[in-house]
Structures are given as structure tokens and as C-alpha cells.
Amino acid sequence: MKILVMNAGSSSLKYQLYEMTGEAVLAHGRVERIGSDSAIVTHEAAGRPELREVKEMLDHNAAVKRVIELLTDSGSGVLGAMGDIDAVGHRVVHGGESFKASTLVTNEVKQEIRRLFDLAPLHNPPAMMGIAAAEANLPNVPQAVVFDTAFHQTMPMETFLYPIPMVLYKRHKIRRYGFHGTSHDYVSAHAAEKIGKPLASLKMVTCHIGNGASCAAILDGKSYDTSMGLTPLEGLMMGTRSGDLDPAIVPFTMAREELTLGEVSSMLNKHSGLQAISGTSSDMREITDAMQEGDKQAKLAFDMYTYRLRKYIGAYAAAMNGIDALVFTAGVGENSIVFRKAVCEGLTFLGIELDERRNAVRSKEARYISSDASRVAVLVVPTNEELLIARDTYRLVNNRSQA
Ligand code: ADP
Numbered sequence: 001m002k003i004l005v006m007n008a009g010s011s012s013l014k015y016q017l018y019e020m021t022g023e024a025v026l027a028h029g030r031v032e033r034i035g036s037d038s039a040i041v042t043h044e045a046a047g048r049p050e051l052r053e054v055k056e057m058l059d060h061n062a063a064v065k066r067v068i069e070l071l072t073d074s075g076s077g078v079l080g081a082m083g084d085i086d087a088v089g090h091r092v093v094h095g096g097e098s099f100k101a102s103t104l105v106t107n108e109v110k111q112e113i114r115r116l117f118d119l120a121p122l123h124n125p126p127a128m129m130g131i132a133a134a135e136a137n138l139p140n141v142p143q144a145v146v147f148d149t150a151f152h153q154t155m156p157m158e159t160f161l162y163p164i165p166m167v168l169y170k171r172h173k174i175r176r177y178g179f180h181g182t183s184h185d186y187v188s189a190h191a192a193e194k195i196g197k198p199l200a201s202l203k204m205v206t207c208h209i210g211n212g213a214s215c216a217a218i219l220d221g222k223s224y225d226t227s228m229g230l231t232p233l234e235g236l237m238m239g240t241r242s243g244d245l246d247p248a249i250v251p252f253t254m255a256r257e258e259l260t261l262g263e264v265s266s267m268l269n270k271h272s273g274l275q276a277i278s279g280t281s282s283d284m285r286e287i288t289d290a291m292q293e294g295d296k297q298a299k300l301a302f303d304m305y306t307y308r309l310r311k312y313i314g315a316y317a318a319a320m321n322g323i324d325a326l327v328f329t330a331g332v333g334e335n336s337i338v339f340r341k342a343v344c345e346g347l348t349f350l351g352i353e354l355d356e357r358r359n360a361v362r363s364k365e366a367r368y369i370s371s372d373a374s375r376v377a378v379l380v381v382p383t384n385e386e387l388l389i390a391r392d393t394y395r396l397v398n399n400r401s402q403a
Pocket of ligand 1: 210211212239283285332336
């Protein structure tokens with residue numbers, strides 16, 4: 001079965017085509033600057049050189065049409081015909097409280113995703129455009145949706161509610177949802193596999209540290225708590241996002257700096273985090289390079305970043321009354337040796353002991369970086385959200401045809 005995985009942003013579309021037998025990626029690529037006369041298409045089919053083109057693409061429909069042309073083209077393609085695509089899996093950021101798992105797309109599902117636009121005005125509308133474009137271009141092909149929030153729907157009330165008037169939850173569904181769920185789900189399952197014990201028997205903290213960053217407490221095989229909240233702004237310090245802060249800073253800054261609500265929101269989402277403290281970059285590679293050259297602001301940014309994550313890991317260990325495994329993933333988590341070292345060095349009291357040599361190895365496979373004596377297994381597990389979307393889609397389509 002061949003499954004096309006799509007991740008639609010407001011002006012972008014990323015895709016991967018999977019052959020589910022052997023879970024091989026047959027082709028992948030992205031379209032950027034959708035909505036302009038100079039959209040950029042990058043496409044790579046297994047074993048062929050990368051193709052790049054610039055052309056007018058006024059909407060997501062045109063982008064999906066072009067992707068299908070490229071996949072079936074005699075030169076760049078890997079499919080004989082459009083009909084070879086058996087199903088499409090879409091990433092949708094916000095599933096609210098309505099979606100606790102991935103599901104096949106129906107009219108009711110689309111209606112519900114539209115109802116959730118309010119909660120994710122930047123993310124859910126483009127995902128809907130992607131779904132509509134896929135339906136228009138691939139009629140009669142089953143479509144599935146996989147939500148970033150779904151994995152965290154197992155959080156109990158004491159972790160997902162904010163201590164503010166209940167009426168705000170009842171009226172507007174203001175609560176903590178958490179994000180990166182597909183990644184936390186994928187890496188926690190893989191870590192348990194690597195350890196060789198059932199996930200449900202392990203108390204685990206998973207750290208997805210990329211440009212956006214979140215960690216999750218996995219208890220009894222389920223998400224018990226996670227650092228992002230109503231929106232992906234809460235929690236850890238990130239590339240350009242502040243993460244946790246005193247909410248009184250918002251009105252205070254508005255008054256002192258004469259800023260609007262929109263300006264403060266932009267400050268916290270786009271001009272804070274590593275970028276704000278280092279004064280130079282939101283990119284961990286540049287921060288660590290600058291730090292090694294003696295840049296004090298970069299060092300301060302790095303120290304704050306690792307300190308805040310350490311606090312979360314400690315808090316989650318307390319929340320679960322212990323921790324058996326700590327997992328790092330995403331751009332920084334998978335690649336930055338100094339970052340992992342700095343986080344783990346301060347956590348020896350929990351029984352975390354890093355093996356310097358194992359930590360220094362780079363690989364695309366899940367691996368241990370803790371010493372044999374470490375009471376807590378520390379692992380790097382490369383995330384693969386697209387593969388999980390493909391697997392969920394495959395399962396849903398198979399179940400449907402068996403029903
Ligand atoms: P996104 O949230 O956009 O998916 P990624 O998971 O790709 O982000 O992570 C991007 C981050 O990963 C950047 O801060 C980048 O500096 C960092 N990163 C990527 N490769 C390395 C590396 N070799 N060493 C340190 N940091 C890295």
C-alpha cells in the first residue's frame with residue numbers, strides 16, 4: 001500500500017510518499033511560498049537527483065496538483081499513475097478535546113476541525129486547505145488526519161486544567177492541550193522497544209527539543225503531563241519563544257513599552273528565547289559555536305535553556321514518583337552533544353549518568369547514551385512524525401476495509 005503523508009502550513013506543503021511494505025520512503029519534498037507567482041518546489045525521489053523549480057502556485061490546490069504530477073512523471077516520478085496512491089495522511093495541529101486519536105476524514109470530521117479554528121487560527125486552517133486540495137485531486141482516495149494534540153488527551157484534569165475560573169474552561173475550552181504528540185508517542189514507543197520492556201511499565205520523560213521544544217511525562221504508557229499548554233508558547237525556553245513566564249509581564253510590558261496585545265504576543269513568540277538572550281541567533285549550532293568562542297551572552301542563553309529543561313525533568317520525575325528513562329529527540333536533542341551533556345550533568349541525583357563516549361556518537365538509530373551503571377536509561381531516539389502518520393493512516397484504512 002502506498003501512502004502520501006502531507007503537512008500543510010499557511011504557505012507551505014511538505015510531503016512524503018511511503019511504500020508501507022518495508023516502510024520505505026519512495027519520494028519526498030516540499031512546496032514553499034504557496035500563494036505567489038514564484039513558489040519553490042523541491043522534490044526528491046529515491047535514488048534520483050533532487051529536482052527544484054520555481055513557478056506560480058496560487059493555492060494549496062495547485063501545489064497538491066503539482067506534487068501528484070511530480071510523483072507520476074516519467075522522469076521525476078515513482079508511480080505509474082495517480083491511482084497508485086492508496087491513501088493520504090494529514091498532519092493537523094489541533095484536535096481540541098474532540099479528537100483523542102487519528103481518524104479517517106468524513107464530513108463530520110471536517111466540520112469539527114473547522115470548529116477548532118478558534119483554538120489554532122494559524123495552524124488548522126492551512127491543514128484544512130491541504131485536506132480539501134487532496135480530496136479535489138485524489139477523489140475516492142481515503143484520507144486520514146493525525147493530530148499533534150491527540151496523544152496528550154490522556155492527561156488527567158489535575159495536569160490539564162489551569163487554576164483560573166472554571167467558566168473559562170467550560171465556555172471556551174481554555175485548558176492545556178500539549179503539542180508534538182506524534183513525536184512523543186513515536187519516541188516513547190521506540191525507547192521502550194530498545195529497552196526491551198513494555199512502555200506501560202516505564203516512567204519516562206521524553207524531550208522533543210527543536211526550534212519548538214516540549215517535554216512529556218509518560219506514565220503507564222500514556223501522556224500524564226507535557227510542557228506546552230493551550231498554545232505551543234508555554235513550557236520550555238525555545239529558539240524564539242519564551243516558554244513559561246509570569247503572566248503579569250504581559251500587561252506590565254504593554255503599559256511600560258506602550259505595546260499592543262498583538263505586539264506583545266509577537267515578542268513572546270518570535271523575539272524571545274535563545275534569540276533574545278543571545279542577541280544573535282535562535283539556532284543551537286550558532287549558540288554553541290559562539291559560546292565556544294567566548295561569547296558570554298550565548299553562554300547565558302545556553303545555560304538558561306538547559307536549566308529550564310532540567311527543572312522540568314526534575315518536576316516530572318517528582319510528578320511520577322520516579323523516572324526509568326529519559327529520551328532526547330528532534331534537531332537539538334538528536335544532534336547537540338554539549339546540550340545533552342549539560343542537561344544530564346545536573347541530574348545525577350536522579351540516578352542519571354551519561355557515558356561521554358556514547359553521547360559523542362551520531363547515528364540515525366535509537367541508542368543509549370547512559371553508562372551501564374546509570375539507574376535511568378538515557379536514550380537518543382530520532383523522531384519520525386511522518387512515519388507515524390503513515391502507520392496510523394495504514395491502520396485506519398486497513399481496519400475500514402476489514403469492517
Ligand atoms: P523544528 O522545530 O523546526 O522541526 P528541528 O527539530 O529541525 O526544528 O530543530 C532545529 C534545531 O536543531 C536548530 O536549533 C538547530 O540548530 C538544531 N540542530 C540541528 N543540527 C544540529 C547540530 N548538529 N548540533 C546542534 N544543534 C543542531
